[in-house]
Amino acid sequence: MRRKFFCISAILFTLSILACTNTVKTNGTINIIPKPVYIEPGNGVFKLTANTKIVLLFNSNGMPYATNLINEVVKPFFKKKLQIIEASETSNNNINISYNKLFADEEYALSISAEQIAISASTAKGVFYAFESLRQLIPLSAYNKTIIDTIELPSVNVNDKPTFSYRGMMFDVVRHFYTVEEIKQTIDILALHKMNRFHWHLTDDQGWRIEIKKYPKLTEIGSIRNETLIGHLDYSNTYDGKPYGGFYTQNEIKEVVRYAQERFITVIPEIELPGHAVAALTAYPYLGCKGSGYSVYTKWGVSHDVFCAGKDSTFKFFEDILTEVMELFPSEYIHIGGDECPKTEWEKCPACQARIKKEGLKNEIMLQGYVTNRVEKFLNQHGRKIIGWDEILEGNVTPGATIMSWRGSEGGIEAAKKGNYAIMSPHRFVYLDYFQTYDSIDGQVKTGAYLPLEKVYSFDPYDQLNTQEQKFILGVQANLWTEYITTYSYAQYMMLPRLSALAEVGWSYDRKDYNDFKTRLKSLSGLFDVMGYNYAK
Ligand code: TNX
Numbered sequence: 366m367r368r369k370f371f372c373i374s375a376i377l378f379t380l381s382i383l384a385c386t387n388t389v390k391t392n393g394t395i396n397i398i399p400k401p402v403y404i405e406p407g408n409g410v411f412k413l414t415a416n417t418k419i420v421l422l423f424n425s426n427g428m429p430y431a432t433n434l435i436n437e438v439v440k441p442f443f444k445k446k447l448q449i450i451e452a453s454e455t456s457n458n459n460i461n462i463s464y465n466k467l468f469a470d471e472e473y474a475l476s477i478s479a480e481q482i483a484i485s486a487s488t489a490k491g492v493f494y495a496f497e498s499l500r501q502l503i504p505l506s507a508y509n510k511t512i513i514d515t516i517e518l519p520s521v522n523v524n525d526k527p528t529f530s531y532r533g534m535m536f537d538v539v540r541h542f543y544t545v546e547e548i549k550q551t552i553d554i555l556a557l558h559k560m561n562r563f564h565w566h567l568t569d570d571q572g573w574r575i576e577i578k579k580y581p582k583l584t585e586i587g588s589i590r591n592e593t594l595i596g597h598l599d600y601s602n603t604y605d606g607k608p609y610g611g612f613y614t615q616n617e618i619k620e621v622v623r624y625a626q627e628r629f630i631t632v633i634p635e636i637e638l639p640g641h642a643v644a645a646l647t648a649y650p651y652l653g654c655k656g657s658g659y660s661v662y663t664k665w666g667v668s669h670d671v672f673c674a675g676k677d678s679t680f681k682f683f684e685d686i687l688t689e690v691m692e693l694f695p696s697e698y699i700h701i702g703g704d705e706c707p708k709t710e711w712e713k714c715p716a717c718q719a720r721i722k723k724e725g726l727k728n729e730i731m732l733q734g735y736v737t738n739r740v741e742k743f744l745n746q747h748g749r750k751i752i753g754w755d756e757i758l759e760g761n762v763t764p765g766a767t768i769m770s771w772r773g774s775e776g777g778i779e780a781a782k783k784g785n786y787a788i789m790s791p792h793r794f795v796y797l798d799y800f801q802t803y804d805s806i807d808g809q810v811k812t813g814a815y816l817p818l819e820k821v822y823s824f825d826p827y828d829q830l831n832t833q834e835q836k837f838i839l840g841v842q843a844n845l846w847t848e849y850i851t852t853y854s855y856a857q858y859m860m861l862p863r864l865s866a867l868a869e870v871g872w873s874y875d876r877k878d879y880n881d882f883k884t885r886l887k888s889l890s891g892l893f894d895v896m897g898y899n900y901a902k
Pocket of ligand 1: 754
């Protein structure tokens with residue numbers, strides 16, 4: 366009798382150990398970045414298992430992408446995806462997704478209780494963001510286990526929506542090139558932060574990185590530079606002697622655009638004009654004022670050689686390029702650059718001077734304005750709008766142009782006061798190429814100014830603007846220029862976690878609290894670790 370009792374207890378004990386080891390416990394921590402509008406912990410836990418279903422009480426085109434996110438996250442745990450069913454009623458032990466017509470585009474509610482997970486939204490995008498939040502509640506210990514049958518999620522009620530509609534990052538793939546896989550990983554990182562714009566800097570002096578069928582030499586010649594400066598532009602005159610290049614085919618571009626769309630991110634292409642054009646001039650020298658003698662830039666900085674604004678053939682080129690660009694990118698906005706365009710060549714160029722005279726322009730600055738307006742008109746005729754760096758304000762900008770304020774917030778403030786939309790991207794606060802620590806990382810060259818996490822976090826895009834003017838600030842963007850960023854791993858290090866800080870500026874503007882952010886960042890960094898992302902500690 367005693368022996369039998371002993372055996373049964375031993376079996377029960379073993380079973381319970383097994384059950385426990387296959388359950389991932391939550392310690393109740395609820396840390397979400399960017400910080401939700403409303404968040405209230407509840408009692409108890411939801412048990413997520415391989416049998417949990419996703420119950421769709423409403424469906425839409427984007428829903429497969431929203432649910433794909435959670436399935437990609439849970440599949441490695443359960444070795445299978447969650448089943449998705451349509452139903453007209455909610456059910457217990459499941460993830461119920463329902464429609465709330467009162468919710469804005471990106472808004473969601475997420476309620477986790479012992480009985481069920483309830484998500485509501487008015488769009489698939491809202492559902493996607495609910496899953497991005499839910500993902501941050503999965504205990505990190507789940508990632509170290511091989512056999513899991515239950516994952517506990519803490520009870521919580523979340524209601525959430527962003528402050529700004531535009532939350533982006535620019536990635537410069539010209540100064541250094543990044544592969545399609547690396548671009549996709551960057552898009553995943555943006556999605557994790559509920560960011561919704563990827564600004565792709567595709568052309569510059571040092572390379573042309575997008576295939577254009579009508580102008581094959583842009584990539585045949587323009588995508589390759591003979592060599593690259595070693596060290597910092599201000600202190601070095603040494604080159605590596607090695608050709609450097611890379612570009613994306615149109616098929617690869619389409620693949621990236623689709624990948625981003627599936628994560629509710631709009632890709633905004635940037636085609637730099639009229640400055641930062643040396644790679645294009647090398648491929649087609651007739652596009653420049655001198656007409657010959659160009660070679661793809663091998664150092665950093667600003668070249669005096671720019672597109673000739675006098676010749677009509679330049680505009681024909683712009684229109685041809687932008688026609689192919691519009692076919693590839695469904696984005697409402699096309700970024701046309703506009704920054705750092707020296708006027709020295711235009712001053713000497715008879716065609717440019719003739720254009721100034723003919724159009725009754727005051728000077729070369731107004732000639733750049735003429736270029737901007739003419740290109741804008743062409744894009745408007747095709748239903749698109751322009752974004753330009755803040756220099757475009759100097760040249761008689763039209764009310765339809767959106768200003769990306771980079772030299773400070775001044776450009777954005779001026780734009781807002783004029784009634785132009787603006788995106789705030791001031792270098793002192795959001796330039797991710799600037800160094801975040803005084804220590805040297807892997808011998809990488811430092812550039813710009815000291816820009817630690819806290820400073821990014823402190824950025825106020827509404828500074829100096831009254832309520833009326835604030836309406837013209839679409840949002841915020843971080844810029845990752847890559848003159849001194851030679852590997853993707855280092856690019857991630859420069860991005861993270863400063864991008865997390867910017868994401869919170871854009872999403873949670875009115876409830877920022879740096880100390881609280883730092884606490885929540887510990888959880889998010891844990892997720893960076895399991896995802897294998899390189900980030901600054
Ligand atoms: C200025 S920001 C530039 C870029 C450089 C960057 C380096 C802007 C519109 N132009 O061409 O890469 O500084 O920080």
